Amino acid sequence: MPREENRYVTDLGTLKALAHPLRMKLYRLLFVAGTATASHLAEQVDEAVSLVSYHLRKLAEHGLIEEAEPRSADARERWWQPASDGVSIRDKDFQDAPEKVAAHLAASRLFLQQRAEMYRTYLDERAHWGPEWNAAAHDGESLLRLTAAELAELKQAMQDLLKKYDDQGRAREAAGDTEGREHVALHVYGFPFRV
Numbered sequence: 738m739p740r741e742e743n744r745y746v747t748d749l750g751t752l753k754a755l756a757h758p759l760r761m762k763l764y765r766l767l768f769v770a771g772t773a774t775a776s777h778l779a780e781q782v783d784e785a786v787s788l789v790s791y792h793l794r795k796l797a798e799h800g801l802i803e804e805a806e807p808r809s810a811d812a813r814e815r816w817w818q819p820a821s822d823g824v825s826i827r828d829k830d831f832q833d834a835p836e837k838v839a840a841h842l843a844a845s846r847l848f849l850q851q852r853a854e855m856y857r858t859y860l861d862e863r864a865h866w867g868p869e870w871n872a873a874a875h876d877g878e879s880l881l882r883l884t885a886a887e888l889a890e891l892k893q894a895m896q897d898l899l900k901k902y903d904d905q906g907r908a909r910e911a912a913g914d915t916e917g918r919e920h921v922a923l924h925v926y927g928f929p930f931r932v
Contacts (some may be wrong), residue, residue, distance in 0.1 A: 744801070744821035747830040749837055751799040755824065756844035759784065760792045761851060764801060764819070769920050772805040772818045793817055852924045859922075870919070888927055895925060 746752050755761060763778055770777070775790040782789065796802045797817070805818035831841035856876075863871055883891070910918055 742822050744824045745830070746824055746826045749831075749840055751801065752826060752831065752840055752844055754795055754799040755801060755826075756840070756847050757792070757795075758847060758851070759788075760796055761847065763789065763792055764796060764824075765851075767802060767817055768819050768823075772808060772816050774814045774816055776814070790815075852922070855922055856924065885929075888929075892927055899923065 746755065755764065759782065762782055766778055766781055767773055775786050775793055778793070779786040779789040793802065797804070800820055801824065802817050803820045805816040807814065807816055826841070826844065828841065831837040859866075859874070863874075866874070881888075906918070
């Protein structure tokens with residue numbers, strides 16, 4: 738079955754399935770690895786294989802991940818992969834009922850917390866990455882004066898640029914250019930505020 742380019746999460750059940758702290762970590766790790774078994778993932782999150790297997794099955798029930806082709810001769814191993822090239826959760830899909838609004842808010846806060854933890858880990862380990870990666874890594878804040886339409890235009894332009902670099906990096910890696918290539922997280926927030 739061909740993978741979806743991007744999965745839009747529009748139902749409350751799928752949002753709740755993804756917005757579980759361990760499940761989101763597992764989904765992110767699986768997305769980065771491409772394919773993995775519960776045993777591989779359990780080692781990375783320091784949890785029991787049975788617990789990780791349970792949460793992987795929950796993600797699969799909601800179509801977020803799927804079984805992958807086995808990568809070893811051990812028939813007992815079940816391999817998993819993301820069912821799409823990413824997920825998107827839009828505010829507009831969770832505004833028609835109070836429980837949807839609350840679930841979307843809780844999920845958004847969890848995702849922010851986990852992203853902040855990823856960045857804190859990088860900061861703590863920065864000395865081990867070396868000068869080249871530390872010079873390339875960045876954080877920043879831009880305080881702009883835009884309309885909602887301009888912010889939407891900026892968001893689309895940034896998504897297009899990110900896709901270009903992602904496609905380019907994956908193509909180069911597939912062609913054998915793997916020297917110095919690492920996973921990179923880019924967290925960007927664009928939101929209105931008043932002072």
